[in-house]
Amino acid sequence: MTHPIFSKRRVTNIAVVGFTLLVSSLTQAGSCNYVQENMFAGPFDVCAGPVDSTQCIEFGEEGSNADAVYSDEACSADKVVGSCVVDDYSLIYYSGEADSLEVGCGFQGGDWK
Numbered sequence: 001m002t003h004p005i006f007s008k009r010r011v012t013n014i015a016v017v018g019f020t021l022l023v024s025s026l027t028q029a030g031s032c033n034y035v036q037e038n039m040f041a042g043p044f045d046v047c048a049g050p051v052d053s054t055q056c057i058e059f060g061e062e063g064s065n066a067d068a069v070y071s072d073e074a075c076s077a078d079k080v081v082g083s084c085v086v087d088d089y090s091l092i093y094y095s096g097e098a099d100s101l102e103v104g105c106g107f108q109g110g111d112w113k
Contacts, residue, residue: 031075032056034068036091041104045094047075055089086110 031049034056036042043066048059053070060068075092082098084091084105091110093101102112 029074030056030070030072032059032068032070033075034060035066037064037066039064041096041100044096044101047092047094048089049075049092051089083113084108084110085113 029050030052031047032051032055033045033047036044036046036059042064048055051059051070056068056070059065075090076094079094081093081096082101082105083093084101086105086108090113091105091108105112
């Protein structure tokens with residue numbers, strides 16, 4: 001007799017959950033480098049991540065933003081001014097003044113790090 005914890009149904013359910021988590025993390029594993037600019041501030045060199053390629057296109061088309069390039073890799077940790085954690089991704093800033101960017105992060109509903 002098989003122990004209930006090793007039942008075929010339980011093992012199948014665990015496998016499905018594991019696969020779903022794996023696929024979810026893979027679809028959100030990339031980053032988007034672009035130039036962020038609006039009527040109040042910028043231009044700033046920014047990387048958003050983790051995001052997918054569709055989100056990257058949206059970042060590049062928003063307002064006066066430009067030059068959006070998607071990558072399967074994470075954002076670079078070199079020469080970071082600071083980051084703004086917004087919803088389920090972070091905006092990593094490579095240019096600009098930290099104090100001003102922190103204020104802008106607050107307007108975006110984010111947490112400055």
